[in-house]
Structure formats: C-alpha cells, structure tokens
Amino acid sequence: MADFTLYSLIESGNAYKPALLLQLSGCDWKARWVDLFNGENKTPEYLAINEMGEVPVLIDHTEDDLAISQSGVMLYHIAGKTGKFGPKTPAEEREILRWILWDNHKLTGYISAFRVLNKFMNKGDSQEAEFIRGRMNAALKILNRHLETNDWVAFDRPTIADISLCGYLFWPDHFRTDWADYPAIPEWLDRIKSLDNWAAPEDLLPSGPQAD
Ligand SMILES: N[C@@H](CCC(=O)N[C@@H](CS)C(=O)NCC(=O)O)C(=O)O
Numbered sequence: 001m002a003d004f005t006l007y008s009l010i011e012s013g014n015a016y017k018p019a020l021l022l023q024l025s026g027c028d029w030k031a032r033w034v035d036l037f038n039g040e041n042k043t044p045e046y047l048a049i050n051e052m053g054e055v056p057v058l059i060d061h062t063e064d065d066l067a068i069s070q071s072g073v074m075l076y077h078i079a080g081k082t083g084k085f086g087p088k089t090p091a092e093e094r095e096i097l098r099w100i101l102w103d104n105h106k107l108t109g110y111i112s113a114f115r116v117l118n119k120f121m122n123k124g125d126s127q128e129a130e131f132i133r134g135r136m137n138a139a140l141k142i143l144n145r146h147l148e149t150n151d152w153v154a155f156d157r158p159t160i161a162d163i164s165l166c167g168y169l170f171w172p173d174h175f176r177t178d179w180a181d182y183p184a185i186p187e188w189l190d191r192i193k194s195l196d197n198w199a200a201p202e203d204l205l206p207s208g209p210q211a212d
Helices: 013-024 044-049 071-082 090-120 127-148 160-165 184-193
Strands: 004-008 029-033 057-060 066-069
Touching: 004 013, 013 029, 013 071, 013 090, 013 160, 057 071, 066 071, 071 090, 071 160, 090 127, 090 160, 127 184, 160 184
Parallel strands: 004 029
Antiparallel strands: 004 057, 057 066
C-alpha cells in the first residue's frame, strides 16, 4: 500500500498543491478521484472523512490512516515528515504560514471563485464575476510585485509557500489572465517547473475513477 492517498480531481488546484509536494518530495502516494461535480463530497461517507465537504483530503497510511483536510495543513504535514520544502525555524514557520494564509484567502480564494464562474458556469461576464475578478487582479498584482525582487516567495529557496501559491497558476486561461500583465509571475512559474520531478496538474490528478 502507498504511504498516502490523496482524495482529488483534475479540476482542483487546491488538490494540485499537496499532489505537487508529494511528487517533488518523491513520496509514495496514490490519488483517489472524487466525483465533486455530482456531489460526492457532500455524501455522509465523504463528510465522515472531511466534515467541511471539501477536496482535497490526504490520508496518511503511516499514521493509522490519519485524515487531513485543508491543503495548507497537508503541506505542513508532508514537509514535516520529509524534511523537504518546509520551515527550518519558528520565524520561517511564521513567514511561510503568512503566505499560505494569504494564498487561501486572497489569491487562490478569488482565483478559484472567478474560475468557477468563468469556466464551469458560463458567468464570467456577470456582475458578481467582475467584482471577484477585481479582487483576484489585486492579489495577482501583489504577488507579481513581491516576485520582482524575490526568486522565491519566502527566503532564497523553494518552500511550501511557493507550492501553495502556484496551485491554480498553470491555468491562466481558466481565469482570463494574460501573464504579460504580471511578468514576474511566469518567470517564477518557470523556476518551479525546473525543480526536479516537477509535473503538471494533468499528470498528477485523476479525471475519473481508477483501478486500485
Ligand atoms: N482552503 C481549502 C479549499 C478547498 C476547496 O475549496 N476545495 C474545493 C475544490 S478545489 C471544494 O471542495 N469545493 C466544493 C465545496 O466547497 O463544497 C484547501 O486549501 O484545501
């Protein structure tokens, strides 16, 4: 049996975050597809492993099938076990957490909301979409400005902060963004892509049920 199972699906950038860390860290893991679009994440069976009804969920089989929700917590958990891409001091822990919280709220939060309206609901031109898009653009501007003078988001090395923030960014067309407007972001994404063992979301996440 693999060490980890990641409940996930290809459409989820939040699932890509732990999947990418598992991949970059050389972990032994497998994906378990979740039928999110038909509401599997709201079934009693699913709520029993994550009361929040969200994807992803990480099961750590090396710790009595410990179930972890929230991608940021998974990133800390995996990095803590492998010793890779995590903080080395309490001050580093604070700095990385600062970016992961900002990502969940301001970057991924607004990108994923706009992307749902734009790509999956055909409502990309609605008033609510315009409001969310404005918040998304403000967050992209902040990230771009930070990356103009920093190769990596925190410190001088790649960390789980980079892995969290890049979760949706390999799909700019899904949220109507032209990287020409934020030129430091694609340069940073290229640095992430050049990490050993990097793989695209499509190569890591499932698009349907798989054989065991
Ligand atoms: N902050 C959470 C966000 C998880 C999230 O919103 N997942 C989406 C899929 S990418 C989801 O499950 N949406 C369905 C729902 O919330 O009901 C994380 O980082 O894990």
